[in-house]
Amino acid sequence: MAIYLLLAAGLFMGWSLGTNDAANAFGTAVATRVVKYRTAVTIIAVLILAGAFLQGSGNIDKLAELATSNKVMAGQGEIDAALQDSSLMETLRLKSALKAFIIFACAGLTVFIMSYLKFPVSANQSITGAIIGWGLFHANYSDPEVLAENLPQIGKFASTWILNPLGAGIISFLLVFLFNRFLADRITTLHSYDKFVKIGYLASGAFASYSIGVNSSASVTALYYDANGANLLTNARLTAVIGGIAIAVGVLTFSKRVMMTVGSSIAEISQTDGFLVIIAMAITVLLMEKLMHIPVSTSQAVVGAVIGAGLTKGVKKVNFGVFKRIAIAWVSSPTVAGLLTYLVALATQAYFK
């Protein structure tokens, strides 16, 4: 049973992701008091769990693939050998769980340190960075074969840095443009405007919460999963749901401060643009999951969507300064997590080699 304590790092990662990502779903609505904080966190928690349960396990395999080629998770050869000899299975299980613990602990520590230093940070990118950091030590990247196996996957992850905000920007631009063109003039009374804004924020926040459940629930527990029993968890759906619960607990316990901060900084856009941006973010995150099977950063998507919405009013209206901030997070989160994990891999090499 004690082995299950190793889940703590993943759960901590999920918790911190919950405290941060909730702001992307309901930050503006709560900061502008369109939706009450209690209502918002209840919707987020329920829909993150729904997303985790219904579609959360979808990208477990892809993350596991990256983790396997970076020697975080057991390879097929090791698993086959363990299936033949049950005494090997227990050792393999413990080692896999320990590696997952290290990866999540390093990614979590990165998120904690960078948040403490008030640097923008992406939880999903930190996990990816930590996996690659482990691989840089154990998977021997100087070997052309290893590099050839990993490069496409790393490239795929890196491509989301562009595709994710770009996609969100395009979708947001279209949504805001279409809204202004066909719907804005139809809202004529103060009451109907307020009702529209309220329903819009509730619906978009709920949709975004669901997309976070689909996108992120598995990424905080995927490294503990192996269908053959070579790790702590063997059921993909349960793995996603445990991740979803950890994120939901983060939302319920500690999201208010981040929500108010993020919400106020995005509140410069109009109220209707505000929820269209959230819808664009949610659509993009779900599309990335469907098309590329990769958990992406919701913060990146939000930034892209805010810029897309701004572009409908002209290039001059866009505050490209936000790019600088998020670019720091794109580069620094995986880099710091990768370096940290590399150092831990170095320190623990005797046990894992």
Next chain:
Amino acid sequence: MIAKKKNNRVQDLFTDQIKDVETCLIQFESFLLATTTKGTAFETMQALSGAVAQAEATADESLRRMIDSLAGTSLLPSTREELIEIATSCDRIANKCEHAANMIVFQRFRFPESYAQDVMKIVSITREQFAILKKSVLQLFMNFSELLKDHKILDDIRAQESQVDVIEQNLYKQIFQLDMGLAERTQIAKMVEYLCDISDIIENIADKIQIMLITRKA
């Protein structure tokens, strides 16, 4: 259905309050006409001042009812705050009328005859200004997107405030050239200031409405 009823009630009560403030303004105009008319008895002025005070009390009551009605509507908290701000600013107009009428009666003040025309002109422009404001407030509830597209109505309010400003400045110049004691000149100037303040308040309300519209602009 219940929410719709509550929303309509807010709109009705808001309209009632604006009408009550307008009534107060009309009473104030009658009062001023009496004070600038030669030979008006002091008792008449007192009675007219009482009517202004009565109208102000009615406007106060309407304001309270309107604020109470906001609870339980589907309006957003920020909208409620903005509406309360506009309503309390409108109430300040009634307060100002009552205060000016009281001061005139308490001090047994009379505008010099030569200023009667300008004083009545200020009040007349202010009434026109308020009539436009009333229209824009109704539009705010009924069709704010129209008001957003064409805010000429709000620009008209500002243009009228500028007219009042010009009259006010000219009056000050004349007042301080009068051959009388500084205390008396200051007293007349203060009375002019009371009247012109109303126009400023209306302009400020127009600004608040415009801010409300701009923050809702898609």
